[in-house]
Amino acid sequence: MSMAHHFRPSLVPRRCHHQPLLLLPRRPQHRIFFAPSPSLILVGRPPCRPRAFSSPHASGDDEAWRTRQRQRPRRSVHFVPADNDRYLNKSLSLGADTVVYDLEDSVRDKVRGREVLRSFLLDRSRATTTHDDGMATSSHSTPMPEVLVRINPLSGDHWRDDLLASFDGADGYVVPKVETREELFMLYGVLSELERGEEDGIGSASSLSSSRRRHRRPRVLLPIATETPSAVLNIGDIARGPRVIAITWGCEDLSAELGGTCTRIDENDGYSAYLDVYRHCRTMCLLAARAANVQAIDGIYQNVRDVSGFGKEAHDAMRMGYDGKLTLHPDQIPGANDAFVPSVEDVEKAHRIVTMWEDGMENGEDGTRRKGSMEYEGKMIDLPHYVRAKKVIARGEACGVRRQRDDDAVVVAQVGVGATYSNVVAGVGGVEMTGGTSATAAAGGRTETTPFPRICHGKYLEDLHPGLKVMHYLTRTVTESDNVFFTCLTLNPAPIHLDHELSRENADALLGGDSSTAALASAGRPLFNSMFTLALLVGMSVPECTHGTTVANLGFSEVSFPKPVYPGDTLRAETEVLDRRESKSRPNQGIVVFRHVAFNQRGEEVCRATRQALMKKRP
Numbered sequence: 001m002s003m004a005h006h007f008r009p010s011l012v013p014r015r016c017h018h019q020p021l022l023l024l025p026r027r028p029q030h031r032i033f034f035a036p037s038p039s040l041i042l043v044g045r046p047p048c049r050p051r052a053f054s055s056p057h058a059s060g061d062d063e064a065w066r067t068r069q070r071q072r073p074r075r076s077v078h079f080v081p082a083d084n085d086r087y088l089n090k091s092l093s094l095g096a097d098t099v100v101y102d103l104e105d106s107v108r109d110k111v112r113g114r115e116v117l118r119s120f121l122l123d124r125s126r127a128t129t130t131h132d133d134g135m136a137t138s139s140h141s142t143p144m145p146e147v148l149v150r151i152n153p154l155s156g157d158h159w160r161d162d163l164l165a166s167f168d169g170a171d172g173y174v175v176p177k178v179e180t181r182e183e184l185f186m187l188y189g190v191l192s193e194l195e196r197g198e199e200d201g202i203g204s205a206s207s208l209s210s211s212r213r214r215h216r217r218p219r220v221l222l223p224i225a226t227e228t229p230s231a232v233l234n235i236g237d238i239a240r241g242p243r244v245i246a247i248t249w250g251c252e253d254l255s256a257e258l259g260g261t262c263t264r265i266d267e268n269d270g271y272s273a274y275l276d277v278y279r280h281c282r283t284m285c286l287l288a289a290r291a292a293n294v295q296a297i298d299g300i301y302q303n304v305r306d307v308s309g310f311g312k313e314a315h316d317a318m319r320m321g322y323d324g325k326l327t328l329h330p331d332q333i334p335g336a337n338d339a340f341v342p343s344v345e346d347v348e349k350a351h352r353i354v355t356m357w358e359d360g361m362e363n364g365e366d367g368t369r370r371k372g373s374m375e376y377e378g379k380m381i382d383l384p385h386y387v388r389a390k391k392v393i394a395r396g397e398a399c400g401v402r403r404q405r406d407d408d409a410v411v412v413a414q415v416g417v418g419a420t421y422s423n424v425v426a427g428v429g430g431v432e433m434t435g436g437t438s439a440t441a442a443a444g445g446r447t448e449t450t451p452f453p454r455i456c457h458g459k460y461l462e463d464l465h466p467g468l469k470v471m472h473y474l475t476r477t478v479t480e481s482d483n484v485f486f487t488c489l490t491l492n493p494a495p496i497h498l499d500h501e502l503s504r505e506n507a508d509a510l511l512g513g514d515s516s517t518a519a520l521a522s523a524g525r526p527l528f529n530s531m532f533t534l535a536l537l538v539g540m541s542v543p544e545c546t547h548g549t550t551v552a553n554l555g556f557s558e559v560s561f562p563k564p565v566y567p568g569d570t571l572r573a574e575t576e577v578l579d580r581r582e583s584k585s586r587p588n589q590g591i592v593v594f595r596h597v598a599f600n601q602r603g604e605e606v607c608r609a610t611r612q613a614l615m616k617k618r619p
Helices: 063-071 085-091 110-127 158-166 181-200 203-207 210-215 229-233 235-239 252-258 276-292 307-320 330-339 344-359 383-399 422-426 480-489 500-505 507-511 517-522 530-545
Strands: 008-013 031-034 040-045 076-081 098-102 128-130 136-138 146-150 172-175 220-223 246-248 264-266 272-274 295-298 324-327 361-364 367-370 374-376 379-381 401-406 409-414 430-433 453-456 469-471 550-560 570-582 589-599 605-616
Touching: 076 085, 076 330, 085 098, 085 110, 098 110, 110 146, 110 158, 158 181, 172 181, 181 220, 181 235, 229 235, 229 252, 235 246, 235 276, 246 276, 252 276, 272 276, 276 295, 276 307, 295 307, 307 324, 307 330, 324 330, 344 374, 344 383, 469 530, 480 530, 530 570, 530 589, 530 605, 550 589
Parallel strands: 076 098, 076 324, 098 146, 146 172, 172 220, 220 246, 246 295, 295 324
Antiparallel strands: 008 040, 031 040, 128 136, 264 272, 361 367, 374 379, 401 409, 430 453, 469 570, 550 605, 570 589, 589 605
């Protein structure tokens, strides 16, 4: 039996063996083995049973999980510089299926980039839960996009620090300039060690809660598989690498390696087409992905202002068979999301083809057999058309375009597409249809109109258990115009909200002995209307708590304003569920007691309210 059958290996280039692989606490049974090849050393530990060298997956990385990962929608894979705080804070709300925080080309100061990204991802990790299906939700059950990090090339030294800085919050990694599958095995070994440390509560992962560590699944890999000539020739092996759930391609680095001067040419209609060598790479990426049963993600479209050209290329990629596309600018995300979602017409057509084909089954004496080619809408269809129709239906299901039954009529409903598609995928939130009046089916079960979905982001009664705490993501900087407008709308002529002179006269009384810099700077300005503050506090709580799931607001039992609010303050909100009970007279509803608290930019409490709401039960 070969040495490879006696331990679980990872691969490390021998030229790096004098450097520590990672600053990780090692278990006593971990040993270093020298392989017959002089270019590699093997780092591993004896497993509980023999494991073949070719096995690419960690012990917890089961086939069902890999299947779910490969079926997860990745229509838009959006790149964000990891060192830009403003871009990071906006990135999770752009509507992309996957967000990639870039530590490679777009970041010059690697140390600062890692520090900024580490802080951001730690905050995200504490506020989210990763479930067994790989989907992440925030603490208030709002679905979150997949988070990947593009590390630096494995041929250099920066990637180790990239892993340590981002491991606590990353769902996986984009691997640039990968040339061989052996490089992915080496990265897989490092990730496995980090994940074992995470399970045991050692290393940087120990900062996470035990419940979060329990829900962690293996990090996924998305290699950029055509950035060097060697990579293009090895793309089939790269696609079969460990933890690989998708591959993508790039041509700019390849062009530099080849000594080329450009990657595209302008055609007559203004659309930029790839030169032959890069068109070949695009085709090879798709073929390699399908052969390895992983997703194929189309490359970037550099002209971020050419939204029309991006849309054409995205639809071209979809027709080829790609699953998604890389995006560089937020304006490209809607085009990618739209391109890789089948229309309701396509889904309905696919269902008809599948139904007709399966109705053509015959049971012979020698088992099941199928009739030959069949005619559909004047065209001949056979087995490949049936297979393609099944894939259209599967993609539609993943992205929220699904067929529903309304009595005896067939209705195809497009639900949750775009920024809200993940409500359907993750199984959280809800989709309500207006009772039977929004869709009309013609004779024969053919769809005439499509129902309009009502998306519910709030929580149902069953989700609102006492003790639940929610930190709301919406914030608001209040302005003097807000104050004046609200005061006038509510016919409230109180001069403390409108009169600057009176405010200056009352400055000492308002300070109440508070000599802090913030208090002194605010004194002398009109007070913000407290009813606006209360309304804003409740409003900020709606998306994660009661959006679409509340029947009525029953009232407030406590309202207080510990600190004044002034124009220019930025407010945020937190909510805690104090009590919950089912309604005796309404079997499908119940009463929930919320405590909402608003804070200003200095963390000072400015409003506290306890309210009761009549909530729906989960349908």
